[in-house]
Structures are given as C-alpha cells and as structure tokens.
Amino acid sequence: EAAVTQSPRNKVTVTGGNVTLSCRQTNSHNYMYWYRQDTGHGLRLIHYSYGAGNLQIGDVPDGYKATRTTQEDFFLLLELASPSQTSLYFCASSDAPGAQDTQYFGPGTRLLVL
Amino acid sequence: GDQVEQSPSALSLHEGTSSALRCNFTTTTRSVQWFRQNSRGSLINLFYLASGTKENGRLKSAFDSKELYSTLHIRDAQLEDSGTYFCAAENSAGNKLTFGIGTRVLVRP
Numbered sequence: 610e611a612a613v614t615q616s617p618r619n620k621v622t623v624t625g626g627n628v629t630l631s632c633r634q635t636n637s638h639n640y641m642y643w644y645r646q647d648t649g650h651g652l653r654l655i656h657y658s659y660g661a662g663n664l665q666i667g668d669v670p671d672g673y674k675a676t677r678t679t680q681e682d683f684f685l686l687l688e689l690a691s692p693s694q695t696s697l698y699f700c701a702s703s704d705a706p707g708a709q710d711t712q713y714f715g716p717g718t719r720l721l722v723l
Numbered sequence: 724g725d726q727v728e729q730s731p732s733a734l735s736l737h738e739g740t741s742s743a744l745r746c747n748f749t750t751t752t753r754s755v756q757w758f759r760q761n762s763r764g765s766l767i768n769l770f771y772l773a774s775g776t777k778e779n780g781r782l783k784s785a786f787d788s789k790e791l792y793s794t795l796h797i798r799d800a801q802l803e804d805s806g807t808y809f810c811a812a813e814n815s816a817g818n819k820l821t822f823g824i825g826t827r828v829l830v831r832p
Contacts, residue, residue: 650824651727651809651825
C-alpha cells in the first residue's frame with residue numbers, strides 16, 4: 610500500500626508569511642496532488658503533477674505555487690499567506706493518471722494563518 | 724462541488740443497523756471513488772469503481788454511470804464506521820477528482 614507522508618502536521622503563520630508544505634510518497638507513483646479541505650466544500654484540488662518537473666493547475670490555484678522536485682517529493686508554497694488559506698491540506702498520490710486509479714492520501718497538514 | 728451532490732448530509736445509525744449513502748452526478752462521470760475520513764482527519768480510500776458493484780466486508784458500493792449516481796451501503800453498522808464519507812467523481816478528461824461535501828455518519832451503541 611502507498612505510503613504518503615506530510616510535514617509539518619501543524620503550522621501557524623502570520624498574514625504575509627512564507628510557508629512550505631512538504632509531501633513525500635514512497636510507492637513510486639508518478640501522479641501527486643495537493644488538496645485543501647474546508648467546511649462546506651469537501652476537498653478541492655490546488656495543483657497536481659505527472660512527474661518530476663511537471664506541474665498542472667488545479668481548480669483553486671490562486672495564491673499557491675507548487676514544485677515537484679523528484680518522483681517522491683511534492684511541495685506546496687504559500688509565499689504571501691492570507692487568512693483565507695487557513696485550511697486542512699492533503700497530499701495524495703496515484704499510480705495511474707488523474708482520477709483513473711485509487712488515490713492514496715497523506716495524514717494532512719493543518720495550517721492557521723493569523 | 725457542484726458536480727457531485729451527496730446525501731444525506733448527516734446520518735445517525737444504531738449499531739447493527741444498515742443504511743445507504745448516495746452521490747448524484749450532474750455531468751458525465753467515468754468513475755467514482757469513496758473515502759472515509761476519521762475523527763483525526765485521516766482519509767482512507769474505500770472503493771474505486773468504473774462500473775458495477777464492489778463489496779468489502781460490510782461495505783458495498785455501486786456505480787451507475789448512465790443514471791449518474793453511486794451508492795455506498797453500510798451493513799451491520801459498527802462504532803468504527805463513524806466518520807465522514809466522501810464520494811469523488813472522475814471528470815471527463817480523466818485527470819481530476821471532484822469531491823462531494825461529505826456525509827457525516829455517527830454510529831451509536
């Protein structure tokens with residue numbers, strides 16, 4: 610079974626702060642995703658990647674950058690954090706493209722922007 | 724999301740009883756995935772369906788792509804079945820999942 614880890618698990622920052630969320634998967638999946646979860650919205654896709662060096666824009670990308678440095682590692686960057694980005698962030702990976710196979714999720718990162 | 728409508732929004736069950744959750748899709752959906760989120764926030768994939776039905780223990784899911792819906796049945800509910808259940812639909816391009824807003828399930832003794 611895929612192992613997806615995220616760090617940090619909890620993060621507090623101030624408005625305008627710079628935050629990097631990290632995700633690593635150890636099951637050799639090519640496809641990785643960043644989601645945010647907010648009450649009343651379910652999970653929404655921020656960015657995703659098909660492999661090292663690849664980046665695709667999701668459904669709610671504004672205010673976020675992402676980088677896929679290796680097959681294992683996918684980072685989400687908030688360069689000027691705002692209170693509206695307070696959320697629970699999930700990383701996921703899958704073996705097949707997009708939604709065509711089971712997605713495996715990390716444990717989540719809770720971000721609070723003051 | 725607008726593409727995926729889940730019902731009910733909340734469900735309370737007594738141990739040993741059974742019930743069903745439903746997702747309706749407003750656009751063509753190639754596949755559906757069901758997830759359960761526990762009280763700590765962890766998301767577990769329960770099913771991936773491109774058609775038909777799948778069963779895993781006391782859980783059973785069905786997907787009808789023509790009628791644009793999917794169901795998740797919980798049989799003989801146990802306390803550990805409590806959590807929020809999400810369905811997610813594959814878009815027509817096959818590159819994204821769109822999630823519903825979830826059904827909160829509480830199983831009581």
